[in-house]
Amino acid sequence: MSVASPYPKAVPEANRYIGQRSRKLKGDQFLTGKTEYVNDLELLGTVHMSVLRSPHPHARIRNVDLSRVRQDPRCISALDGEEAKQHADPIPHFISAAVFGGKYNDVRVIATGKVTYRGQIVAAVVAPSRGDADALLDLIDVDYEVLPFVLDGDEALEPGAPLLYDTEGWEDNVVIRIPFVEGDFDAAAAGADHTLEDTFYHHRYSTQPIETRGYIASWDPRAEAYTLHFATQNPHPLRWVLSAALRVSEAQIRIIAPTIGGGFGLKMPGHPEEGLTCVFSRILGKPVKWIEERDEALLLGAREHFHRFKVAFNADGKIVGLRNHFTANVGSISACPGWGMAFLAGLSFPTGYKIPATDVVVTAVTTNKAPWQAARGYGKEGPQIVMERIIDLVAEATGIDPAEVRRRNFINKDEFPYKTNSGLNIDSGDYHQALETALKLLDYDGFKAKQAAALAEGRHIGFGIAFELTPESADIPGTIVGGYDTSTVKMDPSGKVTLLTGVTTPGSGNDGGIAQIVADTLGVDLDGITVIQGDTDICPYGFGNYSGRSMVSGGNAALLAARDIRVKLSKVAAFMLEAAEDDLVFDQGKISVAGTDKAVAIKDVANVIYTLAFATAHMVEPPLEATRVYKPDNIVHFPDEKGRIQPYPTYSNAVHVAIVEVDTETGKVDLQRFGVLHDCGNMINPMFVEGQMHGAAVMGFGAALSEECKYNADGSLAADRFKTYMMQRANEIPMVEVEHQVTPSPFTLLGVKGAGEAGVGGAAGAIINAVNDAIRPTGARLRRTPASPIHVLAALKEAQ
Amino acid sequence: MIKNRFQYLAPTSVEEAANLLAASPGDTEVIGGGTWVVVEMTAGDRDPRRVIDLKNAGLRYIREEKGAVVIGARATYTDVVRSAAAAKLPALVAMAAGVTGGGQLRNRATLGGSACYGNPSSDVPGLLVGLGATLTVRSAGGTRSIAAADFFTGPLRTALQTGELLESMTIPVPAGMKQGYYKFKLAESSWPICTGTALVGADGSATVTIGAANCRPVTVTGSASDLDGLARAAEAAITSPFSDTLADGEYRKQIAGAIAKRAVKAAV
Numbered sequence A: 001m002s003v004a005s006p007y008p009k010a011v012p013e014a015n016r017y018i019g020q021r022s023r024k025l026k027g028d029q030f031l032t033g034k035t036e037y038v039n040d041l042e043l044l045g046t047v048h049m050s051v052l053r054s055p056h057p058h059a060r061i062r063n064v065d066l067s068r069v070r071q072d073p074r075c076i077s078a079l080d081g082e083e084a085k086q087h088a089d090p091i092p093h094f095i096s097a098a099v100f101g102g103k104y105n106d107v108r109v110i111a112t113g114k115v116t117y118r119g120q121i122v123a124a125v126v127a128p129s130r131g132d133a134d135a136l137l138d139l140i141d142v143d144y145e146v147l148p149f150v151l152d153g154d155e156a157l158e159p160g161a162p163l164l165y166d167t168e169g170w171e172d173n174v175v176i177r178i179p180f181v182e183g184d185f186d187a188a189a190a191g192a193d194h195t196l197e198d199t200f201y202h203h204r205y206s207t208q209p210i211e212t213r214g215y216i217a218s219w220d221p222r223a224e225a226y227t228l229h230f231a232t233q234n235p236h237p238l239r240w241v242l243s244a245a246l247r248v249s250e251a252q253i254r255i256i257a258p259t260i261g262g263g264f265g266l267k268m269p270g271h272p273e274e275g276l277t278c279v280f281s282r283i284l285g286k287p288v289k290w291i292e293e294r295d296e297a298l299l300l301g302a303r304e305h306f307h308r309f310k311v312a313f314n315a316d317g318k319i320v321g322l323r324n325h326f327t328a329n330v331g332s333i334s335a336c337p338g339w340g341m342a343f344l345a346g347l348s349f350p351t352g353y354k355i356p357a358t359d360v361v362v363t364a365v366t367t368n369k370a371p372w373q374a375a376r377g378y379g380k381e382g383p384q385i386v387m388e389r390i391i392d393l394v395a396e397a398t399g400i401d402p403a404e405v406r407r408r409n410f411i412n413k414d415e416f417p418y419k420t421n422s423g424l425n426i427d428s429g430d431y432h433q434a435l436e437t438a439l440k441l442l443d444y445d446g447f448k449a450k451q452a453a454a455l456a457e458g459r460h461i462g463f464g465i466a467f468e469l470t471p472e473s474a475d476i477p478g479t480i481v482g483g484y485d486t487s488t489v490k491m492d493p494s495g496k497v498t499l500l501t502g503v504t505t506p507g508s509g510n511d512g513g514i515a516q517i518v519a520d521t522l523g524v525d526l527d528g529i530t531v532i533q534g535d536t537d538i539c540p541y542g543f544g545n546y547s548g549r550s551m552v553s554g555g556n557a558a559l560l561a562a563r564d565i566r567v568k569l570s571k572v573a574a575f576m577l578e579a580a581e582d583d584l585v586f587d588q589g590k591i592s593v594a595g596t597d598k599a600v601a602i603k604d605v606a607n608v609i610y611t612l613a614f615a616t617a618h619m620v621e622p623p624l625e626a627t628r629v630y631k632p633d634n635i636v637h638f639p640d641e642k643g644r645i646q647p648y649p650t651y652s653n654a655v656h657v658a659i660v661e662v663d664t665e666t667g668k669v670d671l672q673r674f675g676v677l678h679d680c681g682n683m684i685n686p687m688f689v690e691g692q693m694h695g696a697a698v699m700g701f702g703a704a705l706s707e708e709c710k711y712n713a714d715g716s717l718a719a720d721r722f723k724t725y726m727m728q729r730a731n732e733i734p735m736v737e738v739e740h741q742v743t744p745s746p747f748t749l750l751g752v753k754g755a756g757e758a759g760v761g762g763a764a765g766a767i768i769n770a771v772n773d774a775i776r777p778t779g780a781r782l783r784r785t786p787a788s789p790i791h792v793l794a795a796l797k798e799a800q
Numbered sequence B: 001m002i003k004n005r006f007q008y009l010a011p012t013s014v015e016e017a018a019n020l021l022a023a024s025p026g027d028t029e030v031i032g033g034g035t036w037v038v039v040e041m042t043a044g045d046r047d048p049r050r051v052i053d054l055k056n057a058g059l060r061y062i063r064e065e066k067g068a069v070v071i072g073a074r075a076t077y078t079d080v081v082r083s084a085a086a087a088k089l090p091a092l093v094a095m096a097a098g099v100t101g102g103g104q105l106r107n108r109a110t111l112g113g114s115a116c117y118g119n120p121s122s123d124v125p126g127l128l129v130g131l132g133a134t135l136t137v138r139s140a141g142g143t144r145s146i147a148a149a150d151f152f153t154g155p156l157r158t159a160l161q162t163g164e165l166l167e168s169m170t171i172p173v174p175a176g177m178k179q180g181y182y183k184f185k186l187a188e189s190s191w192p193i194c195t196g197t198a199l200v201g202a203d204g205s206a207t208v209t210i211g212a213a214n215c216r217p218v219t220v221t222g223s224a225s226d227l228d229g230l231a232r233a234a235e236a237a238i239t240s241p242f243s244d245t246l247a248d249g250e251y252r253k254q255i256a257g258a259i260a261k262r263a264v265k266a267a268v
């Protein structure tokens, strides 16, 4: 597979940044606490917003009485839903289910008419301090007519279940039902040696960046424009959302995203508080600040699936058919992109396995839980866990080794690009080799003996394998989720480079990675490059951060832009050095003529281009600025003959392996070792890729073991802080042992694939399989996540 | 965010603290380390007009007195870990060292605060009962003593009366007995789900107090050589299992026997 190189005349290998573990840009500032987050910003005259949230999961709002709060001297402004309606239209849905034939419901900055979850905003106040604003909430009187509610996805589908929305088209609680059907499952099942049926419950959990959401909206009455300092992953798309909701043009909104302390999807647009701070700022002509509390951040959930599957397979372990009709309890409707995870969960089956007949149907159902928000993995993690369970069940049923069942069903390396049943076109890979390397990482071959020895002492240890396919860098047609992006490279008259790009960093270091590409293309020092991201007035249009896209789109766009600059430098340098362009080498701030000692400093060439535009540099167009877009190959939005689209350019893959010990007296799982073989194509900076994998894997540990958005029976959130929503801590996790395999993408310029999303589902899947392997001698089987002591012990007791 | 303004008081003696408390006990919170109170004030669950901080009241001590270790109400978990006097009580030290939340929490949070909060799902109540502690409480009228077994009356309930504050905890050093402490948590950041404090005599007689599983700590006796018997007794003793968000009482009861055994093994 040939990969376009960024080096027309290569920078000598020893001096290249690409592939190096270059340090994170501004890493010293992070480490020394000098980084400024949105909550550190103090704009003159800032006032503070607090929102009143519904105490009922389902109720009609009869009346909101703001008279007491308005009489309080601390109250600067207050609004209820009906009043807010005069200032703002419904928030456009970031990914509307209606685009795919599903249902739609208006979502406003403050609820009107009805609330459909506990925690929905019913009124808001502004005061001189956040403490005052919080205190004022006690003075708001809301009269509710309490309605029956439903929290469970299956119950919400039953006839007679409380209906969440009484607007047109909502004759039931189904948001959308999407079939992914290919081949004849029933015929496959009839012809197969065996079938098995089982269920799997994938619970509700979320992502919790340590920095919660935070917004400072500031309306300038003279300029008639907003400046928004918002902790957001997607400044430009958010500008579109807000312009529609706030009845202003996009040009009247400037969004400046400061450094954000983690995103993971939570900071994608559509949240009511985004527009609400703007509404107040416009009314008051002052900056309005709102910082999310942890219990507010924990309201937003993701992934609650109930899978009911049937698998048809032969005695040799080959799977010939899969039926999986599953529900996704997406909670209430919001304008955020969360519900779309249900769509992609269906689309991603059957991951990297060749199964001729698939009948996968996902039903997204709305309930009186709080909405979903996008969460790292974006729906792909569910299929990863469930498919890997299925493979292990087939192994158990046939008596074939689970690794061997994988080998027999994997797509072969010579079959790429491979079109899956749901229409995905998987770019490249070598899954068999990936599996072998991962198994060696934790000595799979030696494990059986250790397991038997442990069992003889009454100890239950288990080995789990999970293959993970991660479609990345999505472009979802008809939505503001773009798969291309834009970068600008500028070299100033003193030869310094500024890089502006439409992708943003949530802390992952993509700014540094993109700078590495530019430094190599121009032969300049990495330290001399300034990267600017996240400002809609100065950065080129782009979609920000999601779906492992920053190198694929922004990185390749920067490569193109840097090449344009290089072409100009090369022409002028050739003239200055009296040499042929083909003989020039760009390296370490110099352009030299290969094989001679003739050289000129790049900064001098830059200076000539700016100052001698009509003489020495007459043959190029100044200034040294270039803006380029990169649209990766392989995305196909024209439906094929079966109506399928192909929204992803790249498909990274990984094989995760875990060793656990289960304490059968308490059900507690001790994750003892964890390894992963990761293949995301060419890596610009392996350290950043590993950093992402470490973080994602630990999120997967949390998903598999302890993180859970628990609800009380009354519809309130039970896990509303970190003592009850239990993230994994450093001292309970093993080292994440990462190895790489590099199968470049044939569809992107640099051969890169997405990185950053992968890891959550694979890690969780490996752990769930390891737990099942460990408890198998007891006859127990765990059919759900998380493998918390309570659920594991329940499974063990059930088997007794 | 703490919503409402309040008066902050830091009396310089325990008598003064008791008098201040007596003046208006209904709208006053006493704080040791404040790791519960401040969290609950931030969440809006408590809204006091006055806060009495005991940090200057002379209650931060741990000393040996007549075969017992006396712990001032303001002593922190870290103080216990570092104290020479407390070293006589390895179960106490193991408990204090195992409190989660890291150095930040252990340097600030007090055993006294945990005792007064009376959350069943915590370390201190079961340990104090298990080691046969006595609590000295003070009011404007003087002091009185309460056995730990009588102090913890139910979830978030103690024998402290209105206007009383905790002054100290006295734990006898169990002569000739081995001590063990074992805590079970769901995950690193979890509250204790079930704890065991064991005292094992030279003759093998064993007393185990199970904390966190029942609404009040429960104590069973048996023999270290019949762990299964002890385990069955422990499970049977859980007659009003405690439930919270993390774990329901049924689960706690199911594991109580295993935890009792592990506490005894920790002692032997």
Ligand SMILES: Cc1cc2nc3c(=O)[nH]c(=O)nc-3n(C[C@H](O)[C@H](O)[C@H](O)COP(=O)(O)OP(=O)(O)OC[C@H]3O[C@@H](n4cnc5c(N)ncnc54)[C@H](O)[C@@H]3O)c2cc1C
Pocket (backbone or CB within 6 Å): B029, B030, B031, B032, B033, B034, B035, B036, B037, B038, B054, B073, B074, B098, B099, B100, B101, B105, B108, B109, B110, B111, B112, B113, B114, B115, B116, B117, B121, B122, B123, B124, B164, B165, B166, B167, B191, B192
């Ligand atoms: C991150 C974190 C981790 C934790 N981990 C654990 C753990 O592993 N195990 C565990 O058991 N607990 C744990 N806790 C809880 C901790 O034990 C208690 O928070 C702490 O011991 C309480 O002590 P404090 O002095 O901070 O209490 P405070 O908040 O000061 O007080 C708690 C209660 O006691 C009252 N009070 C305090 N002192 C007195 C007094 N002298 N007289 C009368 N009333 C008084 C207060 O009014 C209040 O009602 C954790 C807490 C946090 C925040």
